[in-house]
Amino acid sequence: MKRKESENQDKLLHHLLDGANIEPEASLSEGLDADRLTLYRESLKDLENHEERVPDGFASRVMAALPDKPRHTWGDKLKSFWPERRFWAVPAISGALAMLMIMAGITLFRSTPNTLLIPVVLDLYAPSAKQVELVGTFSNWMPKAFRLKGPDATGYWAIAVKLPPGRYEYAFMINGSQIVPDDDGEGLRPDGFGHENSLLLLKKDEWPFDQRYQFTAGEYLTIPGNEPKGQMFYPSNRNRELWQALLDRGIAAGVQKQTIENLLSHLASANMSPDEARNMLEPLFQDFQAGHPTRDIFLKIHECILKRALPETLKAIAERRHEAFKNARAMLVQTGYSTSMNTYPALVNATAFALESGQDPAFLRVILSAGKGKSSEQITAVIEAGEILYYAGLEPEILKAIMEDCLRRGLKGLQVERVTEQVQESIRKGTDHRTIRNKLWI
C-alpha cells in the first residue's frame, strides 16, 4: 500500500516537472512532499540556466573546414571511401559484393511494388512479461509475426519496424493472451469490444533525414507486404460443401485465395456457421468485385478473431465498419469528391473511420465542403487529425474550428500532425479548450 502511494507521488512529481497544469493544493492533497518538489525544481532550474560556451574561434574553424559546396560531389564521395595507401582491396571487394547483392536483389524483388518504408520504434514497459508481441493491421492482426525484444535494464520491450506510409492500428500482446494498447501512440481508438487500439499515422514525408545517419542495416524489421503467410483451409466434414462454396465464391469475386482461406479457417475456428459467414461476407465480396476498398473490413474481422469475439459480435462489428465505408463513399460523392476517392483511397478510409468513430456526419460534410480546392492529402490529414482529437475529448465546436483553420491555412500532412500533437498536449495539461484554439495560431 505504502509502495503504491510512493509510486503515485513519484508519478505526480514528474508529471508536475513535465509542466502539467495541476493546482498546488491538489498536489499537496495527493501527499506530494513539497520540499522534494522544490529540490527537483531548483536542481533542474540550475541545469536549465546553465550555459556552456564554445571555445573562442570555433565558428571560424568550422567555416575554414567546410567544403566548397553543400553537396558532396561524386569525386569527393569516392575519394573519402577509398583508403589512401594499403587495404585498397577492401573497398574493391566490398564494391563487387555490393554490386552482386544489388543485382540479386533486383532480380528477386523486382515485383515488390512499394519502395518507401518509414522506420518506427515501438516500445512497452512490461518488466515482468515473458513475451511481448506486436499485433496490428500491418500484420493482419496475426500473432507470432513480430516479437518485441526485451526486457532491457529499464524494463522496456522494443521493436523497430519499417512500414509503408499509411494509417495503422496496433496493440501489444503480452504473454500470448493479454492485449494492451500503446499509451504513447499517436492516439487511442475504441476497438468495438470495450478496449482500445493505438493509432499510427505515417506520412509520405515523415522521414526526410539522410538515413545514413540514422540506422544500420538489419537494425529494422521490414513489413512491406502486409500479407502474412496464409494457411490452407481444410473444411471439416460437417458443412464441408457450404464452406467450399463460400471459398469458391470469394475466389470468383477476385479475393486472393490465400486471404480468403485464411479468413474462412479463422471464422470456422471462431465457431461461426457457414450461413452466418456467408451473410456477413457476401456484401463484402460484392463490394470487392465493384472495386470498392474492403481491406479494412477484412482486417477488422481478423482483429475480432484475434480478440476472440463471439460470432454475433464479430458480425455486428464487421457490418458496422462496412456501413461506415458505404456511407463514406456516398458522402464523398455527394460533396463532389468522386474523382478524389478513386485516385486517393486514403480519403475514403479517413472519412469511413471518422464515421465509424461516431462523429456527426453533418459535421464531416461541413469539413469536406470547407476542403474544396485543397489537395486530397491535405483534407485526409485534417480528417484523420479530427478523429484523433475527437477521441482526445476536444469539444466539437472547437474541433470543427481547428479543422477549418487547418484547411484555411493550407497546412500539409506534417504540419497538421504538429497541430494535433500540440492540441493533445494542451488537453493533457488541462488547458481550457477555447484557450487551446486561441493560442494555437499565435
Place this chain on the structure above:
Amino acid sequence: MHPTDTVLIEKCVNGERDAFALIVERYQHRIYFMSLTRMRDRYEAEDLAQETFIQAYRKLETYDPQRSFKNWLFTICANLGKNRLRSRARRREVHNPNPQNSPAQPRGPEHCRIDLMRALHNIPEKLRVPLFLKHVEGFSYKEISSILKIGTSAAKMRVKRGRDQLVENLSEQKQPRLVNQGNSGNEAKRI
C-alpha cells in the same frame, strides 16, 4: 531583424557559403553543450560539434524546410556522437582494457558550475542525453524519441530517471561540503 534558419539555408544551398556562418553562430553553444553532455570531454566535444556543422552543411540539400532545423541538427549531432562513442569503446577495448572516463574539467571557478557539470556527467549516458534534450533544449518527448531513435515511453522513463540521478548526485555533492563547513564552524549539522 535576424533572418530565419530557412532563409539562411536557402542562401547556403544557392551558393552563399557565408550564410552558414550565421547558422554556426546561432547554434554553436547549444551544439557544443549537447556534444559535451554526450562525450564528457571538452576536446572531443569541440571536435564533435565541428563535425556536426560540417556534416549538416554537406547534407543541407536533403533538409526539408517543413521540419524544424534545430531537430535536424541535433539528430545529426546525436548520431555522430553515438558513432564516436562506439568507436571510442572499440579503441579502448584494444588499448586500455580498464577505461576510466574523465569527466570534463570545468574551466570556471564557480562551485555551482562544478557541482552541476560533475553531477550531470556522473549520470549514465543513456539518461544524461535525454535529460539534456528535455531540460536544456526543451524538446518534447516525441522529438527526443525521434532524435535518439527510442520509443516515447522510453524517452519519458529516461528523463525521469535522469532527473532522479541528477538530484541525487547534487545532494551527494552538497552533503560532504556542508558537513566540512559545519566542522570548522562548530555548527556541524546534517542536511
